[in-house]
Amino acid sequence: MTETSEKPVPSLDTLLSLAGQYCLAANGNAITRLVMPANPAHDNVLLEPPKTPLDVYAFAGQHNLADLAVTTSAHLHAVRLSTMSDDVALRMGPVYLHRLVTLLMERERSLERLLLQNPPTHKNCAQKLGSLTDAWMFAVFNLLGADQIRPDVPVGVLRDTLGVIGTELRCETCKLLLDAKIQQVVDGWLNTRRTI
Numbered sequence: 374m375t376e377t378s379e380k381p382v383p384s385l386d387t388l389l390s391l392a393g394q395y396c397l398a399a400n401g402n403a404i405t406r407l408v409m410p411a412n413p414a415h416d417n418v419l420l421e422p423p424k425t426p427l428d429v430y431a432f433a434g435q436h437n438l439a440d441l442a443v444t445t446s447a448h449l450h451a452v453r454l455s456t457m458s459d460d461v462a463l464r465m466g467p468v469y470l471h472r473l474v475t476l477l478m479e480r481e482r483s484l485e486r487l488l489l490q491n492p493p494t495h496k497n498c499a500q501k502l503g504s505l506t507d508a509w510m511f512a513v514f515n516l517l518g519a520d521q522i523r524p525d526v527p528v529g530v531l532r533d534t535l536g537v538i539g540t541e542l543r544c545e546t547c548k549l550l551l552d553a554k555i556q557q558v559v560d561g562w563l564n565t566r567r568t569i
């Protein structure tokens with residue numbers, strides 16, 4: 374008689390905690406087997422974000438577990454580098470620290486580029502004051518000024534923030550141009566690189 378019931382898979386946090394507890398760190402192969410992509414525990418990172426993704430990333434860097442580092446990096450967009458402790462930076466090492474810094478900077482620049490491209494001008498628009506371009510530039514200026522262009526801006530927040538511009542517009546053509554521009558920014562943001 375074969376056993377068909379599936380055993381519960383512990384979370385990655387649990388596994389890493391156990392790894393540390395039982396000094397498995399001394400045996401790189403054991404850790405690699407624990408968190409390699411073929412192991413269900415690795416998939417848990419995708420299904421359920423680790424509770425302490427920065428620690429998981431540092432752990433991956435420390436043991437050169439590239440696949441785990443890549444997967445975990447998708448959960449690190451909200452990391453504030455200025456508050457990262459020396460201990461965490463030392464644990465992940467210069468290579469993985471550099472990759473993380475590059476990812477976060479690239480995401481920020483990507484969003485900036487998307488926003489700084491003005492929407493197309495509606496030629497001969499009847500609305501002379503408060504044109505779409507002016508309203509757009511004003512909104513982007515405010516986002517920049519408020520330090521809201523971050524690597525972790527949720528797409529819903531981005532859509533809502535830019536959507537407010539539409540309430541100032543009276544011209545239907547300008548509203549359509551705005552909607553198309555917002556969709557372009559959202560698509561660009563969704564396609565921006567998410568992992569190291």
Ligand SMILES: [Zn+2]
Pocket residue numbers: 495498499500544545546547548
């Ligand atoms: Zn118009």
